[in-house]
Amino acid sequence: MHSFISTSLFASLYLINFVSATIYSDPSQLSSKSYDYIIIGAGTAGNVIANRLTENADSKVLVIEAGDVRDGNPYLEVPLLATQLSPNTSYTWNYTTVPQQGLNNRQIPYPRGRIVGGTSSINWLFWTRGSSNDFDRYAQVTGDPGWSWFGLMPYMYKNEKLTPPADGHNTTGQINPALHGTSGPLEISVYGYANELDDKVVQTTKELSDEFPYNEDQNSGNPLGVGFLQASIGGGQRSCSASAYLEPALSRSNLDVLVQTTVTKIYQTGQTGSTPIFRGVQFAQSSSGPHYALNATKEVILSAGSINTPQILMLSGIGDANSLQALGITPVLDLPDVGRNLSDHPLLSNLFAVNSNKTIDTIFEDPAVAGADFSQWESNRTGLFVDALSNNVGWLRLPSNASIFQEVADPAAGPLSPHYEMIIIDGWASIADPQPGYGHWMSLVTNLISPTSRGSVTLASSDPFDAPHVDAALLNSDFDIFTMKEAIKAARRFAQGSAFKGFVTSAYPPLANATDDASLEQYAREHTTTVWHPTGTTAMSACQAGHGVVDPDLNVKGTIGLRVVDAGIFPFIPGAHPQAPLYMVAERAADLIKAGTQLCSWYDRPFWWFPW
Incomplete structure (x- = not known):
């Protein structure tokens, strides 16, 4: 690209x-x-x-x-090009994990931002607060109500500047403006370029509403369901801590x-x-x-x-x-x-071949198309390049009677907290599998959101310039692998909705070949990486x-x-x-x-x- x-x-x-x-x-x-x-x-x-x-x-x-x-570098500003900023660029620390037992001993690239703005300068721009249960649990374990959802609410508004999408479309039903700040430093918005999946996703939330209900604003404190992604984007370009907070303060002599x-x-x-x-x-x-x-x-x-x-x-x-x-x-x-x-969020890209020539795969395969789209962005900050990878995302839970809960307590913060995420992308999006260079694809990326595995950061030596050992402990627990398998099954059910009939033609072979629990586990362990969310x-x-x-x-x-x-x-x-x-x-x-x-x-x- x-x-x-x-x-x-x-x-x-x-x-x-x-x-x-x-x-x-x-x-x-x-x-x-x-x-x-x-x-x-x-x-x-x-x-x-x-x-x-x-x-x-x-x-x-x-x-x-x-x-x-x-x-x-325009890659630092163009939302769609965020995926080109890591791993293995000059803007990241370019760490690598130790062999991951839960991933068949694979070592995973582990970039962190090494640039003014840190990871906010290179991330994929998703703007998701989490559930009120998350923050109320922080308040409970610390004994400080200031870390509760209610206690942090003033800071949610203080930080945000809700901006119109790049294409100026009517966002009614896609976001609730009352839930967002309008005068903060950091710009956020919903998508600014409609894609062919948007209507299909909404139709599927109506058809399969029991499992995939529509959620108008996933930053309300209850993220559960499928809705339109909010991103740290304003005017068609990245908004980050460097542009929003540091650079405006550089005029201060102190x-x-x-x-x-x-x-x-x-x-x-x-x-x-x-x-x-x-x-x-x-x-x-x-x-x-x-x-x-x-x-x-x-x-x-x-x-x-x-x-x-x-x-x-x-x-x-x-x-x-x-x-x-x-x-x-x-x-x-x-x-x-x-x-x-x-603790980190394991990521798995579930890939489906589609009957379309409109996916973002075109810009990876045709430099002329990519150049024209980029010129449009450069000219007026509109077009395909104004958005993050996805317009739509789902936050979902295992059913309360899932068999795993007979063995372990629910690790989520509460009933409003998801167990897994499903990112819906109109094109090929995989860290583990290189783009094949042909065809058009839909990616349903499943991320484990409430993992029980815990890893560590340890020193490799006493030299500050030596990279530390990073063990992300991905898929190391029974709950984690169980939930990832259930997330894969959910992604398949979503792709089988009537809105995708005639559009989805087949699953990518590694997914297609995972036909039972044993092969699903093998598929997950061979293809899972991480969203790079170490905490x-x-x-x-x-x-x-x-x-x-x-x-x-x-x-x-x-x-x-x-x-x-x-x-x-x-x-x-x-x-x-x-x-x-x-x-x-x-x-x-x-x-x-x-x-x-x-x-x-x-x-x-x-x-x-x-x-x-």
């Missing part, structure tokens, strides 16, 4: 007018600087924190990012950003009683180059993501003491759960809980001056693509930081913190 876009567009399509002396790429230029807050990671959450903290002109903030600024620089450790700068204070940050641009250090006067905020944040903590001596000692790292704080509890590696827990990594205020337990604000803090993976939940977390975290909460005590909270 790369051939139809001229590289000469890279500089002209998207110019970032950075303010002089705000963006640094040479760490030595910061030696005389002083900051109240140092944020590690200019990603989805880090940029929110940077924007909100620098609203106070007296707060001086530094953001350190291992990647670079967005370089004007914000600096250091790029192309890796944080190698956080270090202790003092002690209050027996509690260590961590306000020092060490960083470098290579393992052999000079190392630099700065101290924050107030806080260090780790927003490096679910893989890099636990890596940095462990390199700093915060983690399981025995594991650290084995690598020659002196333990400073024994916190065994650092890097544990990794949980620095999980929140209640103040006095003996497990977890951060308290309900997101302070690293047993420390002063150190917080985590990224997807690692979720104790359970959200029943959603996690970017929308993470924006909510970051918005609330900014208020927690501004309030200066450091002690795990209700008495430190202003009265308006409580959601009553």
